[in-house]
Amino acid sequence: MELNQYTSDIKSEGQVNRRARRQAGVNDTADITENQLPSWSGGFTEESARQLCESSLNASKLWDICDFAIDTLPIVEQCITAILFSDTDIYVYESVELFKLECKLAVQSDPSIASDLGYSSHFSLVNYLLSLTCPMDCSNQGTCSNDVCTCTSGFYGSDCSKSITIIPILTTISEEVYSVQSINSSFSRDVTLYGENFMNTGSLSCHLERLELIDNTFYSTNITLISAATFLTAGSVVCSVPASTPFTGYTISVSNNGVDASSSLVYIVQDTICFECDPSRNICLLNVRRYI
Structure with a gap:
């Protein structure tokens, strides 16, 4: 030093x-x-x-x-x-x-x-x-060395004050989630989610539940998928979502510890040539005008 x-x-x-x-x-x-x-x-x-x-x-x-x-x-x-x-x-x-x-x-x-x-x-x-001199004496949840906290397992932040048991709060998904485009079934799509209390932990994860379209309305299939989330900031993360044609719907939630997940938001991947979807209403309608 x-x-x-x-x-x-x-x-x-x-x-x-x-x-x-x-x-x-x-x-x-x-x-x-x-x-x-x-x-x-x-x-x-x-x-x-x-x-x-x-x-x-x-x-x-x-x-x-x-x-x-x-x-x-x-x-x-x-x-x-x-x-x-x-x-x-x-x-x-x-x-x-x-x-x-x-x-x-x-x-x-x-x-x-x-x-x-x-x-x-x-x-x-x-x-x-x-x-x-570490901030807040590492909140009694870590050790101080060279003015930097090393947090004990389960705690994060510059002062070790944040526990990974804190449940994130989701507010919105980036506008591109609702943008209309065709996506081949062999690809996944990176989706940015915004909210609060995201932590850069080894357990930060995306929890997806697949939706099924029946009579123009999406219903839960109870098919779940958990994958690692990419931390951007305390207010944003990226989740990778599988895509299929003509469309796929998912609910997405985020967990800091891999267990306790946030409330979910709806994400719909759609074939824009055939369908127009409204995620806020969980419905997709056949775009008849495309064929006139």
């Missing part, structure tokens, strides 16, 4: 001045007049908010290092202000993450901190720090 990659864009002067301001008792927070602040209400007082913010920072494994490296008072004040305006503690974690970020930048940019704290080298302190 090259230490220069951490420090190339960081100026140490600002961090040194911050430490000097802390020692001088100067508060960096912007002045806010009393009439700009709401009154304390609900379950918090200024004292209880301060206790919560300070205890949250003190609980960090980085406290001993960071309390020396940076001025924590502005972060505490920002935390208190967030509680005051929101009347909730849901933003406290953001103050903890800010605390970790500012500490990381300070230590990376100021080699004297390592010697002041008794570390053998700046490099060793940075390495140790980066084993503790």
Whole structure:
């Protein structure tokens, strides 16, 4: 690991001045007049908010290092202000993450901190720090190394906060699904599905159920097919769908773990010369005009 990659864009002067301001008792927070602040209400007082913010920072494994490296008072004040305006503690974690970020930048940019704290080298302190600065402490579902979480089995995301048991939400299929074209039965078609909570797991899969056309209406055949899905983003995946002539209908759902699948959407492959299909109504009608 090259230490220069951490420090190339960081100026140490600002961090040194911050430490000097802390020692001088100067508060960096912007002045806010009393009439700009709401009154304390609900379950918090200024004292209880301060206790919560300070205890949250003190609980960090980085406290001993960071309390020396940076001025924590502005972060505490920002935390208190967030509680005051929101009347909730849901933003406290953001103050903890800010605390970790500012500490990381300070230590990376100021080699004297390592010697002041008794570390053998700046490099060793940075390495140790980066084993503790992962986002949300990997949600207690992974290990932190070099500022990156390695999640335990069944959990994903930069902070290991997402479980593969989360069921995706399907909203739409790409417009090309409803486009009209003839497709030979020996081919499959890649279909893009959009929604939420898709995860790039080894178990991400497409669940298809074949439909049968009877009297111009599609009915379930209870014939199912499960295949691997291609992850694009947390909001889009690609499923490969078999095609046949003159047409084939499928319901498509997606699962992150191969078991728990989303609600389904209808996909119809049609021979446009002979049929016009409406997936929203699950029907296909013979296009008589083609033969006039």
